[in-house]
Amino acid sequence: MSYLVRGYLEEDELPPKPSKERLEKRAVAYIECPQEIPCSPCIESCDYGAIKMENINAPPEVDYEKCNGCMKCIRICPGLAIFMLRLKNGKGYVTLAYEFLPWPKKGQEVILLNRKGEEVGKGKVTWVLPPEKNDKTSLVRVEMDPDLIFDVRAIRIVGKGE
Amino acid sequence: MRLEEHPIVEFKRGKEVTIYFNGKPVKAYEGETVASALYAAGIRTFSRSFRFHRPRGFFCAIGKCSSCLMEVDGIPNIRVCKVYVRDGMQVKTQNSFPNADGDLLGVLDSIIDRFYPHGSHYKKFNRPRILREFVTKQVRGFAGTGSPPKKVFEGNASYEEIVTDLAVIGGGPAGMSAAIFAARAGAKVVLMDENPFLGGQLVKQTHRFFGSGRHRAGTRGIRIAQILADEIKELKNVDVRYETKVFGIYDGVVGAVEKDKKLLKIIPKKIVVATGAYERTLIFENNDLPGVYGAGGVQTLMNVFGIKPGNVGLIVGSGNVGLILTYQLMQAGVKVAAIVEAMPRIGGYFVHAAKVRRLGVPIYTSYTIQRAIGKKKVEAAEIVKLDEKWSPVKGTEKRIDCDFICIAIGLSPTHELLYQAGCEMRFIPELGGLVPLRNKYGETTVEGVYVAGDVAGIEEATAAMMEGRIAGIDAAIKIGYGGDEAIKVREEVVRDLKEFREGPFGARIVAGLKKVSIEELQEAEA
Numbered sequence: 001m002s003y004l005v006r007g008y009l010e011e012d013e014l015p016p017k018p019s020k021e022r023l024e025k026r027a028v029a030y031i032e033c034p035q036e037i038p039c040s041p042c043i044e045s046c047d048y049g050a051i052k053m054e055n056i057n058a059p060p061e062v063d064y065e066k067c068n069g070c071m072k073c074i075r076i077c078p079g080l081a082i083f084m085l086r087l088k089n090g091k092g093y094v095t096l097a098y099e100f101l102p103w104p105k106k107g108q109e110v111i112l113l114n115r116k117g118e119e120v121g122k123g124k125v126t127w128v129l130p131p132e133k134n135d136k137t138s139l140v141r142v143e144m145d146p147d148l149i150f151d152v153r154a155i156r157i158v159g160k161g162e
Numbered sequence: 163m164r165l166e167e168h169p170i171v172e173f174k175r176g177k178e179v180t181i182y183f184n185g186k187p188v189k190a191y192e193g194e195t196v197a198s199a200l201y202a203a204g205i206r207t208f209s210r211s212f213r214f215h216r217p218r219g220f221f222c223a224i225g226k227c228s229s230c231l232m233e234v235d236g237i238p239n240i241r242v243c244k245v246y247v248r249d250g251m252q253v254k255t256q257n258s259f260p261n262a263d264g265d266l267l268g269v270l271d272s273i274i275d276r277f278y279p280h281g282s283h284y285k286k287f288n289r290p291r292i293l294r295e296f297v298t299k300q301v302r303g304f305a306g307t308g309s310p311p312k313k314v315f316e317g318n319a320s321y322e323e324i325v326t327d328l329a330v331i332g333g334g335p336a337g338m339s340a341a342i343f344a345a346r347a348g349a350k351v352v353l354m355d356e357n358p359f360l361g362g363q364l365v366k367q368t369h370r371f372f373g374s375g376r377h378r379a380g381t382r383g384i385r386i387a388q389i390l391a392d393e394i395k396e397l398k399n400v401d402v403r404y405e406t407k408v409f410g411i412y413d414g415v416v417g418a419v420e421k422d423k424k425l426l427k428i429i430p431k432k433i434v435v436a437t438g439a440y441e442r443t444l445i446f447e448n449n450d451l452p453g454v455y456g457a458g459g460v461q462t463l464m465n466v467f468g469i470k471p472g473n474v475g476l477i478v479g480s481g482n483v484g485l486i487l488t489y490q491l492m493q494a495g496v497k498v499a500a501i502v503e504a505m506p507r508i509g510g511y512f513v514h515a516a517k518v519r520r521l522g523v524p525i526y527t528s529y530t531i532q533r534a535i536g537k538k539k540v541e542a543a544e545i546v547k548l549d550e551k552w553s554p555v556k557g558t559e560k561r562i563d564c565d566f567i568c569i570a571i572g573l574s575p576t577h578e579l580l581y582q583a584g585c586e587m588r589f590i591p592e593l594g595g596l597v598p599l600r601n602k603y604g605e606t607t608v609e610g611v612y613v614a615g616d617v618a619g620i621e622e623a624t625a626a627m628m629e630g631r632i633a634g635i636d637a638a639i640k641i642g643y644g645g646d647e648a649i650k651v652r653e654e655v656v657r658d659l660k661e662f663r664e665g666p667f668g669a670r671i672v673a674g675l676k677k678v679s680i681e682e683l684q685e686a687e688a
Contacts, residue, residue: 004507005527007519035512036665038624039372041380056374057665076380078370079513100493101169117522135382136170137370154520 003034008115017150018064020087027069027086027095031060032153033079042073042082071095075134084141085149092146093126096153098138104128104157112144113154120151163202165468169493170368171384173468179249184261196242196253197223197230198467206452206539207263208232208242209255212307214271217262217538219452223459224363225356226440226576231307232256238308243459246358256308263538267304321425326352326401327641328634329416329430331408331579334362335623336615337436338390339630343651344434344637345397347644352428353394354406354418360394361387362438364623366461368493369486372511373624373662383623384465411435411583414610432610432637435580436630439573439594439616444478447533449569453540457487457570464494472566476543477501478531482510482622484570488518499562502529502545504552511667532559534567543567575617584608592674593619601680602656603636604629612637619678621671628659 003009009032018028029050031042036057043051043060050066051073053059074082074097084095098104108125121144129139142155165173176192183200190199197208197220207217208230221229225244233254234240242253255262278286287297330341333355341353359365367383378386394400406426408418416428441456443449453472457479460471475491477484480503488498498518506528508515519525528548535542547558574595581587585598585606597619598606605612612633615626635652638644644651663672676682 004512004515007508007512007515007525009516032516033513037372037511037513037667038374038662038665039379040374044375045380055664056661057668076370078372078380079511080517081513099169101167101495103169113520113522115516115520117520131169135385153516156521 009034014150015061018085022064023085023087023149027071027084027093028064028067029062029069029071029073030083030085031062031073031077031081032083033059033077033081035059037079039078041076041078045072045076047072071139074139075129075137080137083153087146087149090146092144092149093141094144094149094152095127095139095141096155098140098155099131099136102157103131103138104140104155109158110142110155111158112142112148112152113156114151115153117154119156121145121148123148123152123155163204163470165464165470165494168468170382171465171468175468179247181247181249181251181253183253184255190247192247194247194467195223196232196234196245196247196251198243198463198469199247200242200253201463201471202467202469205263207255208452210258210262210265210268211450212257214274215258215265215267215269216271216450217265217268217452218450219539220455220463221443221459222441222456223462224440227456233308236311236313238311243462244356317423319423319425321427322420323427323429324352324401325429326350327430327643328352328432328434328637329428330354330434330436330634331416332362332436332438332615332617333357333360333402334436334438334615334626335364335386335390336438336617336626336630336633337362337434338394339627340434340436340612340614340634340637341400342390342393342397342634343631344634344643345394345400347635347638347648349399349638349641349643351397351400352403352430353400354403354408354416356405356407358404360391360402360404363458363461364390366458366465367486367623368465368490371624372622374658377624377627377658377662379624386623386627408579411579411611431641432612433583434604434612434614434630434633434637435583435617436613436615436626436633437576437579437617439575439620441569442572442574444531444569444571446531448536449534451534451536451540452538453536453566454534455566455568457483457568458573460566460568461487461490464496465490470494470496471568472564473497474499474564474566476531476545476562476564476567477570478567479503479570479572480505480508480510480515480525480527481570481572482514483572484568485510485514485518487568487570488523489514492518492521492523498523499564500545501525502531503527504530504548530554531567535561540564540566573616573620575620577617580606580611580613580617583611585611585613588678590619590674590677592670593678595620597674597678599678599680599683603652604633605636607680610637610640619671619674625659625662625671628655628662631655632659 086093123142123144127141131138258265327349364387373379614629614633
């Protein structure tokens with residue numbers, strides 16, 4: 001469990017990745033929640049039976065074929081550990097939960113950060129779920145290089161911070 | 163320092179008022195505590211230590227630490243973190259000359275220890291007798307805190323006797339849940355809390371809770387506080403007493419003071435003690451320097467009163483509190499320089515760590531804070547690596563520039579009332595300190611006195627709510643309310659709580675609970 005020493009997952013600790021074909025069909029939930037913690041809102045929110053969890057402490061597993069990308073789980077996950085991934089027309093898309101000011105806007109350019117907080121490129125916001133629609137957890141979809149969808153896990157708004 | 167906007171919380175400030183701090187006007191808003199208003203005005207020295215006159219500042223913000231004792235409107239030794247501002251209020255620092263910030267007696271800190279170190283009053287200046295008497299008199303002159311009030315109490319003190327089914331002490335997640343479930347079963351409840359609002363420490367938990375949907379997972383702590391408070395408002399058989407401090411339980415009778423004016427004698431059939439916990443501190447050089455704060459104190463300042471604790475913080479401890487606080491500081495626009503953790507791995511949930519790690523906050527595992535640096539307030543911290551034997555490794559010291567340090571190393575149960583009531587207590591490290599023996603429904607060795615929430619053992623608020631439900635409903639059943647339906651609900655919550663604790667995070671709690679479970683102890687005896 002060396003991720004608990006570092007605070008981020010390395011490549012070999014990631015959950016199984018959905019196939020390229022699946023990612024091209026429609027968005028899919030990718031849950032980075034490897035530790036046994038007593039938490040189950042994701043499975044309770046899923047209408048498609050796509051999330052498997054043996055008991056409340058077991059880490060969730062997603063059946064990528066059953067997941068239809070409805071985003072109910074990412075809206076409620078208290079750990080902000082769910083990301084919606086998608087490949088479309090040669091571009092990659094990651095949807096992530098965002099709870100900081102200023103709220104991102106559609107069309108805005110953002111800096112892409114990996115799991116360690118390092119900058120890995122730039123992306124464009126293509127969709128935003130307004131924070132007031134989800135008790136102040138906004139969802140932000142960012143368009144990026146398709147090779148980055150398994151790396152990018154946070155964004156920084158250009159001009160904010162150092 | 164006051165936040166005007168925040169992604170999660172809307173701060174509704176009351177009318178602007180003026181309070182006087184050592185004679186100088188300070189702007190404040192109704193609804194703020196004196197401590198938070200002073201903090202917002204940039205005041206960092208709240209008091210001076212008893213012996214060496216070292217500067218002391220803000221620490222816990224919930225009336226537990228005594229760092230903020232001041233004289234308010236002529237009354238000494240008031241914890242200003244629990245007093246709400248009023249226009250024209252006169253607040254003065256005490257035990258210092260001319261005031262706490264510029265205390266001339268502060269020189270004692272650098273010289274007294276050289277001539278009069280700890281324990282020396284047994285050995286030094288003993289002979290001749292006249293010298294001993296002279297020195298003792300001088301030392302006593304310096305001792306004591308505050309000056310006695312000059313005015314005589316002029317208010318209208320009153321007395322009330324209340325006969326009820328259930329008295330619940332503490333209006334946090336456990337106490338509120340106990341009140342709701344007992345009242346729903348039909349019991350008459352008196353719910354007491356020292357604050358002018360219900361919610362306990364939920365009011366600063368801006369994050370979404372874990373657990374299962376049935377126990378409000380995915381909902382923010384602040385919203386849960388509101389939901390529970392609304393449920394209580396709906397229940398006609400719950401009598402809520404705000405700003406009410408319980409001072410003792412005497413043979414099943416509860417003594418309390420309401421709003422500093424009214425003495426309450428509550429005669430209940432059962433009692434639920436849900437008094438919560440207080441923050442621990444950590445031993446390191448300069449750990450009393452203003453700028454070293456309890457993590458929960460910072461959450462109160464920032465999430466309840468909307469006041470920024472500083473510009474750059476260092477977090478000591480990577481349990482859930484430390485990790486969540488880091489994220490909350492960033493939401494308030496405060497930079498977090500680093501998180502240090504003495505254990506070789508992160509103590510809290512990985513997902514909480516991942517949230518701040520991906521925003522670039524370094525987490526130093528196997529590191530601890532060695533000292534706080536600064537004259538009258540924190541300017542930096544020195545951290546150091548620990549080897550496998552927990553000894554600092556020379557040459558690994560790192561200076562971290564920061565203007566405040568948050569201690570997030572855990573909590574201890576606020577156990578005093580239970581002790582006073584005569585409950586059999588045990589010191590259980592897994593549960594955070596002294597806790598009472600109890601049966602599976604939370605009843606202690608004193609019949610009719612129940613325990614629920616952090617005072618029963620430090621755990622998540624979700625578990626506190628479940629414990630509260632169980633205690634409240636069991637008390638109601640024992641009084642004769644609820645019937646089979648209540649028993650069914652009680653057993654359901656007992657099952658949910660058991661399942662909640664089945665993972666690795668619950669293992670420690672379960673191990674601790676084994677040592678205080680009346681059933682287990684009886685079984686071991688048999």
